[in-house]
Structures are given as C-alpha cells and as structure tokens.
Amino acid sequence: MLSALLQALLNGIVSGTILAVPAIGFTAMFALLRYGNFAVGALATVGAYGGYVANAQWGWPALAALSAAFAAAGIAGVALDRLALKPLKASGALVVAIASLAGSLVLENIVRWFFGNDLRGFDLPILRDMRFGDLRVGPQQLENFLLALAIMIAIWLFLAFTRLGRAMRAVADNPELAMLKGIEPERMALLATIVGSGLVGVGGMLLGLDTSIDPLTGNRVLLSVFAAAVLGGLGSAPGAVLGALIIGVAEELTVLVAAPAYRSAIGFLVILIVLTIRPAGMFGERS
Amino acid sequence: MASYTVFILAVGGIYALLSLSLNLVWGGVGMVNLGLAGFFAVGAYAAAMASKWGGIPIPLALLLALGCGALAGLAITISTLRLRDDYLAIVTLGFAEVVRLIASNEIWLTNGTDGISGIPRPFPAPDPITYNGYFLILITAVVAIVFLLLRRLDRSPYGRALRAIREDQQVAAVAGKPVTRFKAEAFALAAAIAGLAGALYGHLTSYVAPDLFQPLITIYIFLAVTAGGTGRPAGAVLGAYALIVFLEATRFFAEWIPGITPLQAAAAREASVGLALILLLRFRPAGILPETRAPAPRPGDQRS
Secondary structure, eight states: OHHHHHHHHHHHHHHHHHHHHHHHHHHHHHHHHOSOOTTHHHHHHHHHHHHHIIIIISOOOHHHHHHHHHHHHHHHHHHHIIIIIGGGGGGOHHHHHHHHHHHHHHHHHHHHHHHOSSOBOOOOOOOOOEEETTEEEOHHHHHHHHHHHHHHHHHHHHHHHSHHHHHHHHHHHOHHHHHHTTOOHHHHHHHHHHHHHHHHHHHHHHHHHTSOBOTTHHHHTHHHHHHHHHHHOTTOHHHHHHHHHHHHHHHHHHHHHSOGGGHHHHHHHHHHHHHHHOTTTTTOSOO | OHHHHHHHHHHHHHHHHHHHHHIIIIIIIOOOOTTHHHHHHHHHHHHHHHHHTSOOOHHHHHHHHHHHHHHHHHHHHHTTTTSOHHHHHHHHHHHHHHHHHHHHHOHHHHOGGGOEEOOOOSSOOSSHHHHHHHHHHHHHHHHHHHHHHHHHHHHSHHHHHHHHHHHOHHHHHHTTOOHHHHHHHHHHHHHHHHHHHHHHHHHHHTEEOGGGGOHHHHHHHHHHHHHHOTTOHHHHHHHHHHHHHHHHHHHHHHHHSTTOOHHHHHHHHHHHHHHHHHHHHHHOTTOSSOOSSOOOOOOSSOOO
16 A cells, blocks of 8 residues: 555656646746636647657657657747737737637647547657566656656746846736836747747647657646646746646545546646635735 | 438527527626536536436426536636636636546446436427427527526626626626625526536437537537627527537538548538637627627726
C-alpha cells in the first residue's frame, strides 16, 4: 500500500510538472489579454500534431520536434487571436471566450481533416522502466519531466531577467502604468499569445510523448489545465506551476481509489472548492 | 423523406427549447453557460431512468427532469455567482464534462456508454411517420408554451431587472435589485428548461447515451441564439430552426464535395459550425431579430 502511494506521488509529480507547461501558457495569456482562451485544448492538440509530423514524418529527434510543436501552436494561436478573438474585444470577455470555444472546434477539425481519428504514436526508442526499490519510472517519463523542468526554468529566467520579460510582467500588473513607461501593451499581448500558445502546444506534445495522440488529446486535459491555473490564481505563473503539481498528484491519488476515467473530474472538483473557499487562488491578487 | 423531415423538425423543437434556455441566461442576464449539454443530459437521464426503471408516468418524468435541471443549475451557481463571469464559464464547461464522465462510468446507474434504450414513448406508434408527427405536435406545443412564458417574463419588471443586471451589475445592485438571487433564479430556470428539453429528447428517440451530449451541442445552441438574435425569445426559436436548416445544408454540401472521406466530411461540417459562430459574432452579433431596445453602449472592454 505504501509503495503504491509513493508510486502515485511520484507519477503525480511527473505528470504535474508536465501539466505546468500548458498551465503557464494559459495563465500567461489570461494575464495579458484578460480573457480565458478556451481554445487551449485544441492548441495543445495542434502542438502535439506539429511535433508528431516533425518527429515521426520528418525524423527529427524529440527535443527538436518540441520546437515544431511550439511553432505550430504559436502560429495557430496568433491566427486565432488575430482573425477571431481580437476583433471581438469590444464585445466583452465572455463573447471572446465563446469565440475561442468556436475556434477550438475549427482547429480540432482541421487536425481531424488531415490526420483522421486514429491514435498516433511518436517515433521513440522503447526503453525498459527504471526501478528504484519498489518504485518504477519510465525513462521517457523522466525525460519529459526534465524537459518540462528545463522549459519552466527558461520561462522563469525570461520573465525575471530580460527586458522583454519584465515588460510583459509590467503590462500584466498595470497596463496603463506600463504604457507610461513606453511599453506597448499591444506588442506584449502579441508576444503573450505566441509564447502562451506555443507553451500550450509544447505541453500537448509532452503529454502525448509517452502515450499516443488523437484530435481530442488536448481537450482531455483542458479541465486539468484550467484547474491548475485557477488553483494557482488566474494570471499567476508560479501559481500555475504549484497548481499543476497539486492537480497532478491529486489525479494520480484518485486513480488509487476510483476509476481512472475520473481523473479529469478531480480538476472540476478542485475548481469548485477553490472558488468557494478562496476564489483568488493561491497567488492571485484579483477575484 | 417525409418521416425524416418531420423527425428533424421535432429535433428542431428540442433545439428551440435549448436556445430559449440559453437565451434566458446569455441574452437575458448576460451570464454564460458553456455546460448546456450537461443540463440537457441531466434532464434526459432523470426522465429516462424514472420512466423506464421507476415506472413513473411520463408527465411526472418531465416534471422530474425540470426539477433535476433546476437543482443542478443552482448547485453550479452557488459557488460562482459572486465571482467574475469567466469563472462561471469554466465551471459550466467542467460540469458538462463531469456529467458525461458519470454517465459513461457509473454503469450501475446509467448503463454506461451503452446508454438506456427502450425509454417509454408518450403515445403508441402505429408507424414512424405518425409517431414523429404526434411528437412534432407535442414538442411544438411545449416550445410555444415555454416561448410565451419567457416572453411574458422578458417583458415583465423582472425581465427588465435581469437586463439591467446584464447591462451593469453594479448599477442594478445600487438600484436595490437582489442581483445574486436574480442571477441564481434565472440560471436555475434556464437549466430546468434545458432539462425538460433533454427529457423530451429521450422520449422522442426512446434512447439516451453519453455520446449524445457532446460539448458540440452547446456550440450548436450558441450558434442558434446568436443567429436568431441574442436577447429575444423569438430570436432564439427562429435561430434554432435556422440552425436545423444550416446543419442539414452542410450535410448536403459535405456529401457533394468530391473526393473526401466521410470522416473529412464530418470534420468539415463541425468546423463550419465553429466558423459560422465566429463570423456571426464578428459581423452580425445582433442576429436576424435584433433586440428592439438597443443594449446600452459598452464603455470599452467591460469587466466586472
């Protein structure tokens, strides 16, 4: 029992770290654009297929294919924002959210048109699980974990130490004040869309790497991504990371006591609890 | 063909009820419900289980569906009403997903993905055309009743208060309207109507299954309400029938495009629904039947 618990904890930390990547993407877009982008599920799918084409069809190694995932989702995200969402901003955040849901349907079906509904696997070497006493970890899982960790460190360095990163944070905090300092909120919003969507795409590929992908891959983690972001506080990147870790562990623990299908119900439950007790989340300043 | 047309019109009636439900919260109060399919499913399952396994007469099953829909609506709004509207969007979306998960996995309760078949029909059916014809009359009557009630509500002081909340929550609160209570009531009423639509759908087809309640339905209804004219019950009904025409037209065109697989045809149809919604929101947000009293101008990007 204890080893099963430890195993679940370990799996949860690994999957939570991977979940953190799209959660940061979602929350970053929320922080700068001020609307919930419900297309993140479809964007994760687009990223996963972008990475799949690069890896399985062009023969790129997984690491390089991640950049293809970033690019595919980044381009899709910007196209969606420019063509469908940005023109609707005057109609209010809810109209934009609905349009993003409609856009998500379009993106998902573009993927379906070209790739069908079949499961697709990445071209990766098959490796034996590593064992530590009673615990086991797949080398691919470990690699995904380290990749996700590296991506997060890169984001942190970018936000904390570069001019551009600081400018982005300034706009997220106070757009008017940032404008006074000569920062163009529009440019920062575009940057957030590219980076946010790209991260969501990378997350989609990481999630699919050790299993397989299909056009609904991204939508299956949509609730988990929302839950991580809400738990951390919408708009907070460190919050999204911690939120994702908690969601990841909670999901794995759920599998011990309930049918695995209920994994994504945990996200919903967490959202309800957080909104009832502390709507601002762990690191959110607004409610 | 005649039988099919009658059936499609009956389904149009179901969509009209769902559109009236969405219009009440979205058009009327300005609250978003991305989980409409979930409330639709709750009503469908409640009535199906009660009438098939509980042996409850169908009129009572319909009432039960109304009640279950309202309860689900209240439960969902309790934790979110005082918060920003974005949260209600996320919670309702999650609600629909969880309903589908439960319907698929609690086999002892819902018979899982196989669904429930052989749901009692409201009247004996000598042949499909006659049956669908009867049902069309029934559903049209229900749509007419719900429509008249909602139009009455829309024009009453209560309806005006709801619209005031939509335009500016703070001003409505300052004017002494119990904003949170009104929002909860409106949402629960709308959820009840969606539940009724689900119950009727189950009795019409005598079959319910988790796959019938995809999130796609919710987008269909947003398309219908936006096309018809947000904020007017007449617009919602008109939009629902326009949606049926649109869906059938895309079916026709998708079959007509040469050299594509059936899967690609289905993908193109789904994508066209999303595309149509985006285009409408952008170029004709007021719909076919715009609200007679124009909504108050919005000061830029409105947040509350």
